[in-house]
Amino acid sequence: MRQQHSFLPTLRDVPADAEVISHQLMLRAGLMRQIASGLYSYLPLGQKVIRKVQEIVRDEMNKTGSEEVLLSTLHPAELWHETGRWDVYGPELMRLKDRHERAFALGPTHEEVITSLVRDEIKSYKKLPLSMYQIQTKFRDERRPRFGVLRSREFIMKDAYSFHATDESLDEMYQKMYSAYMNIFTRCGLNFRAVEADSGAIGGTDTHEFMVLSEIGEDTIAFSNSSSYAANIEKAEVTQTSYEQLVVDGDKEKQVVDTPNVRTVEELAAFLAVEPNQIIKSVAFEVDSEIVVALVRGDFEINETKVKVLLGGQTIELLSPESVVQDLKSVPGFVGPVGPVGLQVKIVADNSVKGMAGAVVGANEKDKHIQYVSPERDFTVEGYYDLRNIVEGDPSPDGQGIIQFAEGIEVGHVFKLGTKYSEAMGAIFLDENGKDKPMIMGCYGIGVTRILAAVIEQNHDEKGIVWPVSLAPYDIHLITVNPKDEQQQELGEKLYQELRNQRFDVLYDDRKERPGVKFNDSDLMGLPVRITVGKKAQEGIIEVKARKSGDMEEIHVNELEAYLQKFFDQAT
Numbered sequence: 191m192r193q194q195h196s197f198l199p200t201l202r203d204v205p206a207d208a209e210v211i212s213h214q215l216m217l218r219a220g221l222m223r224q225i226a227s228g229l230y231s232y233l234p235l236g237q238k239v240i241r242k243v244q245e246i247v248r249d250e251m252n253k254t255g256s257e258e259v260l261l262s263t264l265h266p267a268e269l270w271h272e273t274g275r276w277d278v279y280g281p282e283l284m285r286l287k288d289r290h291e292r293a294f295a296l297g298p299t300h301e302e303v304i305t306s307l308v309r310d311e312i313k314s315y316k317k318l319p320l321s322m323y324q325i326q327t328k329f330r331d332e333r334r335p336r337f338g339v340l341r342s343r344e345f346i347m348k349d350a351y352s353f354h355a356t357d358e359s360l361d362e363m364y365q366k367m368y369s370a371y372m373n374i375f376t377r378c379g380l381n382f383r384a385v386e387a388d389s390g391a392i393g394g395t396d397t398h399e400f401m402v403l404s405e406i407g408e409d410t411i412a413f414s415n416s417s418s419y420a421a422n423i424e425k426a427e428v429t430q431t432s433y434e435q436l437v438v439d440g441d442k443e444k445q446v447v448d449t450p451n452v453r454t455v456e457e458l459a460a461f462l463a464v465e466p467n468q469i470i471k472s473v474a475f476e477v478d479s480e481i482v483v484a485l486v487r488g489d490f491e492i493n494e495t496k497v498k499v500l501l502g503g504q505t506i507e508l509l510s511p512e513s514v515v516q517d518l519k520s521v522p523g524f525v526g527p528v529g530p531v532g533l534q535v536k537i538v539a540d541n542s543v544k545g546m547a548g549a550v551v552g553a554n555e556k557d558k559h560i561q562y563v564s565p566e567r568d569f570t571v572e573g574y575y576d577l578r579n580i581v582e583g584d585p586s587p588d589g590q591g592i593i594q595f596a597e598g599i600e601v602g603h604v605f606k607l608g609t610k611y612s613e614a615m616g617a618i619f620l621d622e623n624g625k626d627k628p629m630i631m632g633c634y635g636i637g638v639t640r641i642l643a644a645v646i647e648q649n650h651d652e653k654g655i656v657w658p659v660s661l662a663p664y665d666i667h668l669i670t671v672n673p674k675d676e677q678q679q680e681l682g683e684k685l686y687q688e689l690r691n692q693r694f695d696v697l698y699d700d701r702k703e704r705p706g707v708k709f710n711d712s713d714l715m716g717l718p719v720r721i722t723v724g725k726k727a728q729e730g731i732i733e734v735k736a737r738k739s740g741d742m743e744e745i746h747v748n749e750l751e752a753y754l755q756k757f758f759d760q761a762t
């Protein structure tokens with residue numbers, strides 16, 4: 191492609207509201223432009239990378255035997271009512287009315303659509319297992335879109351769904367998808383880890399997320415320093431059940447104390463001259479529609495996901511301040527397990543609370559706490575469970591080594607769904623004994639546009655993007671330093687034609703721009719190889735530069751083919 195005619199608007203300056211490097215570089219290198227908060231258009235350079243990612247995904251999906259389909263983006267609300275999800279999801283589900291006033295959703299995911307498709311066509315175990323995938327735009331009305339395409343309101347996802355007669359068949363498909371994902375992210379040149387995950391609102395049992403290691407990742411991964419154990423912190427199991435407790439005045443009678451102007455555990459500890467591990471934190475949640483108070487020792491954090499899983503809920507959120515006052519008869523920030531609260535709602539405690547005595551808890555009154563409180567003497571809990579976030583230094587749940595943290599960007603997620611959707615929607619098959627059974631499902635997602643950003647986060651330098659060869663929008667950047675110079679112009683054109691005849695994808699910078707502009711743009715766009723035609727054109731000498739290593743050398747045009755052969759052979 192001749193750059194003179196390509197829609198490739200590069201930016202010299204860093205856009206103000208782009209906080210992370212991938213967002214900055216995707217804008218500066220002319221891969222995309224924002225049209226509204228969380229909404230992007232992909233320009234030719236960006237679209238070429240998207241297509242390369244899709245081709246890798248298709249190749250690996252097809253190898254698992256999954257068939258590509260393209261499902262409807264507009265979903266009739268009725269389907270989402272069948273599974274009850276129309277009411278489970280809030281404003282994140284983008285809804286609209288058609289001209290007949292009928293309700294629709296813009297698809298954020300396609301369990302309902304694919305299950306309704308399969309239930310109408312498949313009746314016998316003989317037609318199972320079934321596996322289909324699509325690569326399509328998804329809509330999720332994120333409250334706070336951020337980090338460019340990493341958290342946008344419209345994104346391209348590959349989503350696959352499989353249908354099985356038996357659990358063994360699902361397990362087999364799950365392994366196939368898992369290894370296909372390992373191949374996909376490896377071929378994209380990503381440094382990633384598969385981690386045990388929580389199945390979130392989707393339900394189901396086994397599930398793994400594929401995390402690209404990056405300090406701007408929103409997910410925290412807990413991994414062992416001496417085994418392959420790795421899990422999303424939401425899921426990572428804390429195996430410790432008994433704790434050294436710091437007990438002072440353990441048998442003193444509890445007493446209310448004024449604690450004005452303290453907001454955090456640290457401030458409270460300082461005010462009362464106690465340690466955080468002598469304080470019990472009480473956090474009120476709404477799990478689906480049930481109120482629960484979860485307790486944890488002051489030096490740890492409650493893990494919301496573990497509370498949700500314990501109560502078997504689909505969604506969990508912090509109890510609203512209004513509800514803390516109205517329903518809990520307490521005061522936000524001063525919730526505690528002693529007194530009326532304890533009698534009305536279920537109180538569950540993390541194992542770190544067991545055996546505490548003489549502790550500090552919220553008094554359910556503004557600016558007041560209660561000192562010298564002992565669980566079991568002053569309040570009872572429904573039970574003690576693993577409800578806290580794992581911390582660095584904890585023993586790894588597999589018993590090997592200790593836990594360390596890393597931040598990750600989720601680019602893939604595979605789930606064993608079970609029969610949640612097939613039961614809700616009547617996707618039934620006749621098994622070999624002639625019995626009606628709900629199909630057993632799996633679902634498997636990859637964030638295609640998110641991969642672009644993740645790759646850039648891991649493959650850039652101070653000058654710009656450094657594309658892995660497998661995803662580079664072009665193979666070669668051909669530059670003539672001075673297109674007005676007859677010799678250079680001639681050699682540039684000749685090389686452009688020859689390279690394309692050799693089936694290289696070439697971006698030819700034939701613009702009448704100063705050399706500095708051309709070289710800066712070239713480094714910014716990050717194509718794997720740059721060929722520069724300059725002053726020595728009449729001797730047939732050109733300069734070749736490898737973007738990643740920075741290695742640069744002058745060679746004769748007759749050596750170019752061998753150079754490129756060697757370079758691209760090494761890269762694949």
Ligand SMILES: O=C(C[C@@H]1CCCCN1)Cn1cnc2cc(Cl)c(F)cc2c1=O
Pocket residue numbers: 275279282283284298299300301330331348349350390391392603633634635636
């Ligand atoms: O999407 C999944 C599970 C898998 C992921 C891989 C591909 C198939 N689906 C989970 N999830 C996430 N956010 C959502 C947002 C909205 Cl607004 C919604 F209505 C539904 C969902 C939702 O179900």
Ligand SMILES: [Mg+2]
Pocket residue numbers: 399600603
């Ligand atoms: Mg996920």
